[in-house]
Amino acid sequence: MTAEGDIRALAWRLARRARELVDCQAAGLLLGCPDETVRHPLLDLFVPDAASYVGCSGGGLDEERLRALLQYEQVRALLDIAAQSGRVHCCEADPVLRCATAIGSLAVAPLERPAGVLGSVLLFDERRTAFAAGECRLLAAVLSRLARELEQQLRLLSQVARAPARDQRQGPPQRLMLVPGGDGAAAGVGDHHALCWPSELDQLKYEFISMVSHELRTPLTAIKGYASLLQAYGLSPSGQGQGRKGSDGLTEELQRHYLDVIMEQVNHLEALAGDLLDVSRIHANHLDLRSTSLDIAALCRRAVELIRQRVERETPGKYLFRCRFMEPLPPVWADADRVQQVLTNLLENAVKYSPAGGLITIEAGLSREGRQAGGGLMQVSVCDQGIGISPEQQSRLFRPFSRLEQESSECVPGVGLGLYITRRLVEAMGGRIELRSRAGEGTRVTFTLPLATAVPEATAGRAR
Structure with missing residues (x-):
């Protein structure tokens, strides 16, 4: 960059x-x-x-x-x-x-x-x-x-900017990073830090720590700040009625608003901690699934409604959500909580990367294999009309800590774990996931899940 x-x-x-x-x-x-x-x-x-x-x-x-x-x-x-x-x-x-x-x-x-x-x-x-x-x-x-x-x-x-140009044979330069120790005075950046060209592994570790620390710092600062304000100024003297101001002019309405912000940031921290825990479980092969026969249409509608309610509170009228199903849909064999997590991740991404708003659609129907008697897969797609993804970036999006590198997505929060966790969850439930997109024309993410009728009876009995 x-x-x-x-x-x-x-x-x-x-x-x-x-x-x-x-x-x-x-x-x-x-x-x-x-x-x-x-x-x-x-x-x-x-x-x-x-x-x-x-x-x-x-x-x-x-x-x-x-x-x-x-x-x-x-x-x-x-x-x-x-x-x-x-x-x-x-x-x-x-x-x-x-x-x-x-x-x-x-x-x-x-x-x-x-x-x-x-x-x-x-x-x-x-x-x-x-x-x-x-x-x-x-x-x-x-x-x-x-x-x-x-x-x-x-x-x-x-x-x-002042450093001499590197030998072109070494390829494109890596981003400089600060490391403890070394001749910080010679580098001009302090007595205890030095500039160096990091190895690829060191760079990945540095970027991961940087992303997570930034994602943690903002909600923690808000929680601490609003809690300290409530502690210092929000406690009304005894005997004051509803709607009256506290000692520093904080009305009860304002106090409730501050508490709402605190809870919102706590939920953000909880989601980040959950993502990091899921990554740890995935790498340790400790991801437990409780698969059962599920109504995929009902799950999709529920996920859309939850996202719709939240988005309408923040930006009313900006996004239009729609479900399109080839009903009646046969049941799928999957973990309800994990399917909900997959759908939520994909819908949140569709909103994040559609800054101009527009239509966001969930489509579901039998895959080509699913139309064959006695087995197959259910296919679910989340489509948006957002900024899209260039071909050279699509191959990296399902890797951990990967995010879009475009100016229009710089303000999007996150550490790049959502699509990676989504892919691993879908694969753990016996499906696969793929992404199709063109820059400036929106994105379609499609994942599959096995039909309940396609799961061997012995396997289904053990899962229950």
């Missing part, structure tokens, strides 16, 4: 973490500072023009829209105030901005280091009161960490 691509990916990641932390609709990271008196020297390498911003966005906000928002006087003023003060600032959108963009409130969090300002995180929401005192405190608590991470990565990229 190029230096520009690395910066954009980092910006997406930091913006997403800020957006998830305060539970707002959209966030963008602006790399740059127009005020030369507080501008970080590193920006001269990446943003030469001191009077302009380079927009890198996340959380459903594309770069074109982010640049357009910078044309509004209120947004520019808020950015200048935040850069000068070094503090988080939030406000309701003025009538001009609200009418033109449907934005109800916005917040700016400056990314400042001792050497100067690197940029700002800009957050938006259609609600007029999305950013209260609690959200500002949470942002202030993580600003130094986000700024430090951004500075470290820019220093690393500046070292790569």
Whole structure:
């Protein structure tokens, strides 16, 4: 990946973490500072023009829209105030901005280091009161960490840019990584770290640890932050009635919202822990299945309804879900919980990689073999109209820790375990899975399961 691509990916990641932390609709990271008196020297390498911003966005906000928002006087003023003060600032959108963009409130969090300002995180929401005192405190608590991470990565990229070109016979260069020890002073990145070219195995380990740590850090920060706010400010004095404010102005409605965010992040952590545990069981050959005769149509409808309810709460009207079955469908022989997990993984991927929305369909019917008397397979497909996958990336998607490498998917959370676990579960239940896709034209993922009539009676009896 190029230096520009690395910066954009980092910006997406930091913006997403800020957006998830305060539970707002959209966030963008602006790399740059127009005020030369507080501008970080590193920006001269990446943003030469001191009077302009380079927009890198996340959380459903594309770069074109982010640049357009910078044309509004209120947004520019808020950015200048935040850069000068070094503090988080939030406000309701003025009538001009609200009418033109449907934005109800916005917040700016400056990314400042001792050497100067690197940029700002800009957050938006259609609600007029999305950013209260609690959200500002949470942002202030993580600003130094986000700024430090951004500075470290820019220093690393500046070292790569100044490094001599490698011999072309060695093939394309690997991404540099920081390792403990070595001559850190000579590398210019600190006293206890050095730059090195990692081996392929070391690189895989590094990327795995990095992905998992980022996925863990965001929900843990949110849980800790909102819990500390409730502990410090949310406990109303005894005798106060419903709807009354606590000691720091946190209404019971706001307290319930904070608790909802905590539970959402706990569920996210639980899902990540479950995925890691499944990988461990798969590699240890300890994956237990409780197969029985299942109604695949009912399972598909249930999975679609659960996803539909969640997606409609977050983005109402954006996605249309549909089930298409060649009924009546004969029962399949599989583990109900694991089939539900497979369907959920595929439907979630369809939503994640369809940023523009559209139709998502589950189709089910007998495979060619399943139409033969006395045996065969049931075929289930999940289809979307999303960004699609290029042929060179399709072969890697069912491997562990593999994710799409395209700009439009940088903001998608995850560590790349869903499709790998899905493949291994389908294979463990006696089926197979395949993916067909074209970049920009959507994706169809199809898996098969054995029919209950195709399972030998002795085997079925033991499974029960």
